[in-house]
Amino acid sequence: MMRKKTRLISRIEEIILLSIWKLQENAYGITILEEVTKATGKTWLTGSIYASLSRLLKRGFVVSYEGDPTPERGGRRKIFYKLTPQGQRSLMEIKRIHSIAWANLPAFDLEEK
């Protein structure tokens, strides 16, 4: 009840957080991008998820940690992302809101599939 009022996460942030959760130990730039692309069906640019990622980092929904250096990244380490409890909470929150919002709706008109 007395929880700090936080801004709801945006749709793209939601998708990214979900992807990270789904990928668990293997969530870094490329895999996240692939997951997001899979989920939305659109092509995302390599750089475009980083804006959201750094915002999520700043708000404490995810943390990053370095993996081992890999040859295919020119000897660079992968930067992995992991959900924090706060991030998980925010997902639950958004899900709760969704289910409330989507409950008890009259049928849509465009039923032909």
Next chain:
Amino acid sequence: MKKNLPPRLASWILEQMLDTNVRYAAMGDFEERYYCMARKRGGLRARLFYWSQIFVLMPSFFRHLIFWSLEMIKNYFKVAFRIIKRHKGFSLINIMGLAIGMASCLLIFLYVQDELSFDRYNKNADRILRIGTHIKMQSREMSVASVSAPMAKALVDEFIEVEEAVRFREDASSYLFKAGENSYREERVVFSEPSFFDIFSIPLLKGNPDTALESPYTLVLSQQAAEKFFGPEDPVGKVITVDHSQDYEVTGVFKDIPDNSHFHFDVIASLSSLEESRDPSWFNMNFPTYVLLRKDADQKTLETKLPSLLKKYVAPKIEEETGQSYEEYLSKMNVEQDFFIQPLLDIHLHSGFLYDFESGGDINYIYIFTAIAMFILVVASINFMNLSTARSSGRAKEVGVRKVLGSYRRDLIKQFLTESMMFSLISLILALTIVWMALPVFNRFSEKSLALSGLSHWFMIRSIIGIALFIGLLAGSYPAFFISAFRPVNVLKDRLKAGFKTGPFRSGLVVFQFTASIFLIIGTLVIINQLRFIQNKKLGFDRDQVLILENADLLGNQARVLKNEMLKHPQFVKATVTSYLPVPSGRRYMSLFPEGESDSKKKLPISMWLVDCDYVETLGMKIVEGRDFSKEFATDTEAAIINQRAAQHFGFESPLGKTLRCPTSSRKNLESYTVIGVVEDFHFESLRNKIDPLVLCIGQSNGLISFRVQTKNMAGTIDLLRTTWKKFLPDEPFSYSFMDERFENVYRSEMRIGQIFGIFAGLAIFIGCLGLFGLASFAAERRTKEIGIRKVLGASVPAVVRLLVKEFVILVAIANLIAWPIAYFVMKSWLQDFSYRISFSMAVFMIAGAVTLLVSLTTVGFLALRAALSSPVDSLRYE
């Protein structure tokens, strides 16, 4: 695998474009995807993908960049404004100094631009050439900006390079124009041909340019003249009577000739009206001639072909007349003659030929002015730089704090540069205001009509703003790099203070500024002294209180009557009727030689003036040998008075009684003159030249009447002369001048240079002192604590003042030592132009040194005194 590394250049670019936060991770991603792509779809596609990322990143990269740099600039501006507000006096000094510097630079720039724009209004300006003649007789050289009458036609006929040619014929004298009731005396009258309108871009507003100047006794008027003569009526077809004798029909009106033209005419009459225009002689060089080159032709080729004209046209004539071959004739007479070409655009600044339409500018003054402009600008920029650097002591803390808070050095440099550019832009606006206000005064004394609009075309605006920004950049660069390099630890711990004495660099700048100022002061003093020397030099005649009546030739034989009439009044002491005066007036050269030496080398033209009996006495010259002309000797019509130089020239030991001969128009006869007196040398030409031989003899020459007057009421005397004139010639306009005025006109350009030097020397000193004031005030402020402690420990006020002043006095002294030799050599070479010149005196240098020292002492001393008088209690607890 190694071979398939992603393209290096692309990696580098990507790396630069990415934000530092995500650079590492994103670069890894790019590389991984690159290899993945290479495996699946080949290296080419992978590389293509890799490169394409650059373009994909572009939009967001720029959005980022612009956003943040705008944000930073906003901040820089805010800080700059705060600084201006905080240090009002200081900013004012800084901005004022730069603004004055810029303003003088802009003024000079306008002037130079105007000088360089002469004759450019002609569409074909770069294809118009003037043909002149170069003559060398014995040791005397002469360049005449005119050629003979048949030359123009020969040029068009002989050379395919020449498209068209136009001749002019100008008399120095004026004409009386009478149209109906209106009669005016017109001086700017020239005779020319229809091709004038083809070659020069001066449109004919009324009339047909092809025929307007075709037939004899036709003329075209300038818009202004047409207005004056006929008012609103259409002048075409009207008749103007010239000099009471010849009727001319007006056939057109041309647009007024622009100010920046090397000639200005109000009336152009048809050349065919003059019998002389059909003169087939190649020796009568009275016709300024211009040609229009074909578009594809080259001036050089025409130049190489010109001598062929001499062979073809001049040589046969000589052979016919003398029976000698042309070459023989030339070598025997020791004469050389050739033609030269001068491009139209060079005429204004490279003139000084005989028969120039108007005396033009001088390219040397353009160089001098440009140099002065640069000088002032550099001095002002140095000031700006100096003050900003000095102020840095106050801002070191700011830099330290900024650095601690994470500012990069790059950002600090940007901040300081933005700030100084902002200062310089403000100065520019101020400078434009100053120029706008100063222009009327400047125009008056430069005798031009410059306007600020001269700066208003796009190119100018761009370059002026560019220059202002460049100055800002330049001036800001030193403080920017210097201050931004401070180590925060040192600054914040206050360790820098000790190292903040006036550094050698800043001292160097102060020395440079004062060197420039001292140089300008010495220059001004030398010029003023030289001019005063000229004005006070014993000229050998008395130029004061001589009233000259002009156009006296209109009186004809009545001239003498008017003279005698005037002499009845007591104010008019003496008078002489002659066109030849030792100030700019008529000149006449004859080939004279002593009896028995008819073919000697001395047979070059020398000045031979026709005067009357009262000449020597009226003008106050001194006869040193023999006697003056006198009415009592009837033989005096064949007598001559020569000057001392002429006696020397002819080799006369005892000149009296010697005979001089001179060929008359009828070739075989010789006129002869007996020397009856020798007059002391007097300066009849500019003091730039040595006195030449001169022979005076009695003759008719009615151009001017000079009266020696003795009166306190000059206006009344002139009125008296006017009423008498009107009695003789009621129709003719009366005009007069004073001999000393005519004399001073010769040195007008020097006088102007002197004034300009003086003004800019003043400005340079002013700017320099502003800088000095700023520096000194900072020195004083910086040492407040030191002064306080010194006073507590018993230092006296004079001791403290001395302490503060010493540093600057040494700098000014050094500047003096540097400036003196430079000024000495430069001014010495300027003085070389004058045959009669002052010698350098130590006083000039002493004065310049004393002035700068005094001015800087006052500036610094005032501040030092204030610092020294402040109570130590206040100064020790100011932090």
